[in-house]
Structure formats: C-alpha cells, structure tokens
Amino acid sequence: MRSMSILLPFKHLLSVRTLCNVLIVFFLFTFTIKGQSLLKVDSLASEKVRGLVFLGKDILDNSYWLTGNIVTKSQGGKVFSFQEFSLGQIYCIDFANPVQLGLYYKEYNTWMILDENLVLVNQFDFSKLLSTYEISFVANSVRNTFWIVDELGKSVNRYDPRRGGVNKLYTMIGEDVKKYYSDVNHLFWVTEDNQLKGVDIYGNKILDVYIPKHDLLQILNSKSILYSYNNELFYVDFEKNSSSKINLNAKSISGFFFNTQKLSIFGNRVLNNYQLKLS
Template identity: 30%
Template sequence: MNTKFLLFFFFFCSFAIAQEKKSPVYKDSLSFPEADRFIGRDAFDNYYYIKDNALIKSNTQNHKEYKNLALGKIETVDILNPLQIVLFYKDFNSIVLLDNQLNQTTIINGNELNELISFENIGLASQNRIWFFDSITQKIGLYQFKTNQLKLISTPISSEIKFFKTDYNYAFWVDEENNVYGINLFGKIFRIGNIPVTEQLQFINEKQCLFATSKELFLYNFENKEINTISINQKSFVNFFYKEGILSIFTPWNSIINYKINL
C-alpha cells in the first residue's frame, strides 16, 4: 500500500474530529492555454501565471509581461500585495520587486548585501520588508529593502523546510515531519500543529490552511483539528489559489475554474 496513503489515512483517524464537506458555488471559468504554471489572482481580478519563464499578468483588458533571462528560472512569485510583486530567482540568489505594471523597481542580490545571505525561501512582509530563510545560518530573517537593513530574528532551524509561506505579519513553514510552525515579526516561534503528507498547501491564516492530497482539496483547522473536504467538480487539477472568498482551480486543460466559498 502506498506510504503517502497510509500516512494520510492515519492522520484522518488520529486527528480529525469532523470530516464535513464544504460545497463551493461555481462563479465562472477562464481559459489560459498558454500558461505553464498558474500563480493566482488578486482582488482586482488580475490573473498571474508563468509562460516560458516570464511572469504574465492578465485580465479582460490588459496583458503585461516581465522577463529577466539573466537571473535564470523563476522559483516563486508572491502576489500578496499586487502593488509590490515579489519574484524569487533561487539559482542566482536574487529577489526582484515589481510594481503593478510589472515594471522592475528593486533587485536584491544576497551575495551583495552587507552580510552574505543565501536565500532559500522568501516572501513579502510588512513595511517594505522581505521574509527570508537563510541556508547559511539556518535562520529566518527580515530584510528592509528601502534602508538596506537586515536582521536575523530566529534561532537556527535544524529540520528541513518543505513549505514556506508568508503574510505581512507571519512566516509559516512545514518541516520534514509535517509539523507546522509560525514566527512573528519579533522572532517568536510557535508550533501550530501537524498536517498529513501533502503536495500543495496555502495558509489562510495562523489557524487554517488549504491542502491538496491525491488530487483532493481539504480545509484544515489547527485549533480544533477539524478537516473539511472541499467538494469541487474537478477530479483532477494542477494547483489552486484562494483569495478573499474566491477559490481558483487550475486544471490540466489550462482553464481556471472560480468558486465562491466561505472559509
């Protein structure tokens, strides 16, 4: 029997208090035949995706593109703030900031900072700062890119980080044993809980996350250990994104299905 399935089964038996279904309501669908990787959508109904290693921002009226071949592959894209989009080029230890027109505003090279930083994971924080995990010190830090101030705020994290997600006030991560942790802007680390083996994950807040396993989508509440199945029509999907009550599902046929859902 598949090891991932066993771990997932035992998680449900051991932790789940309730396994109710949440049924989102179909909103609309769009086709993006040229997309290689779907990133997400913002509150203004702009959609972001990767095509030929370029970031594309698209809506019904405009289509914008940013590409920087000199920095290699785009590792991650953070659209938490659509006015300050964050691209991570891991191979070149670099971060690029874009405005809402996809104009480049800032390039941060970890090799050129006052203290050498090897960016392993990054994300946007509040007040013109970037969350990062430094593979050299194994610490989480904050970099203020307007003033060029850098501060390591955590103790060394010895376990492997499988997922690293951020919002303005917190960074969250999942370690190799599927333990979930968070850290605030002052460096306080707290354990949130545990999740099953998962292929994809998005934190809604410090109490909830969406995760996908075996092409099924679930909502997990860390406080009461409640799991809700998200009942969608798609039996197969590539990835998903949630923003302000809208769940976007990217299918293998390069279409995006939007649902309204209350989490």
C-alpha cells in the first residue's frame, strides 16, 4: 500500500493510502448499511509521541508529526525536524514518498520539497509560476509532477515543473468541496454533503459515492475507507456494501493511520499500534 498526501492539520484531514496497481472501478451510489460486523485487533508495541498532531506513516513505517509549524519525522531511533516560520502556516503535507516530502504554505503560495532527512532541496513560488491560479491543494504526483487544485477555476490539474506546463484534468462544476486527499496516481475530494469523488492522472472519474458522517477519514483505495466518528473507528467496503466497527478500547481518537495490517491510533498523548486484518 502507498501513503498519501494530506491537507491540514487545521482542517484535520488524514493521509490517504492506495493499493499499488489496483484495478479501478467506478462507483456511483448512495451507501447504506443494513448490518454491521465487528473487526478484532491484536495489540502491538506502542510508540513514543513526537508531536501534538499525528499525521500518519509512510510505506517504510516512519511516523510524521506536527507541533505548531514544526514537522517531525521519527525513523526508528532517529528524529528529524523541519521548520520555516517566514512563510506562515503549513497548509498541505505530503509524505507519500519517504525521500520526497512536500509542504505547501498557502499564505505565500509556496511549495517546498524536502529529502528523507527533512532537508530543503527545492522550492516553488506559485505566485510567479501560476499567477492566475488560486491554489487550494498541492501534492506530489507521478513522474515528478504535482497535483494542483485551482479554487478559482474549480479545476484539478497536474503541473510539470520541468517544462512549466499545466495539464487541466477535470472541472468540479457546482461542487462545494471541504477536503482534498491524494496519492501519486489519484486525487480525491469530499463535498459538504459527504460525497466522496476521485479522478486518476488522466482525469478519468474513478469514484463517486456518499460516505457516512465522520470526524477523520483515510481512503484506502477506490473501494474502501476507514473513518472515525465520536471516538469510534469503522471500515467501509463500497463494493460489498458493508460496514464494520473496529473493536478498540480507545477512549479518544485524535488521529489514526492504517498500512499493511498495522493500525496506529493516537489519543490521550499515546500512539498505540494494532494488527488489523481487512478482507
């Protein structure tokens, strides 16, 4: 599975993950549940907390945290941090690629690329590069391109910094979007009425489904999600039209992340890990 990009912490979006080489199926229906099963977990070792907000993990099981405007990466016994206060608050964070972290500072319309040690390697000033765009989301995409969402034109785009060109992929006509998520191959968004939609790198629509009310959300792939609501965690399979509650003893869920049978739950200043098998 692959990690994905996240907007916020202020809007509190969780990272998205997607299966590699997954067969994309287009869904269009209203999701309803007649019954709900219970999924059991097995406890694993907990981890040391490195920040106030748990952002998630990458494919190498490195953990990412945010405290104020400081990003921290914990890699085994090593800890790396990055801060840049001159550009305002961090608006988007992308750690899909463990060796190429992306940070977007909306106030100064600046996109930064960091290496695996959180050292700055490149910087893009979109006020100069894309002066006619009102950017609301930036993330890494395939072949060193970037996802760009233009709020003014309601368009999903891919920007190629090598040639300075923009490829317009999709227009979100009449949609009131509250959250964006992405991986390198897909961009997803959730509307105010909880409709989850997504497109691939060619602009093909891959997902259109209503999802339950939620506090936090992780898109596992185009067929399934995890979400928390009122400090409870649920797994939804769109294809099977089923929902399962995750059997946890967590009193508080302020962040969670799932990858390859490992579920991490952050709450009450503790990061607990569990083994979770999803069918």
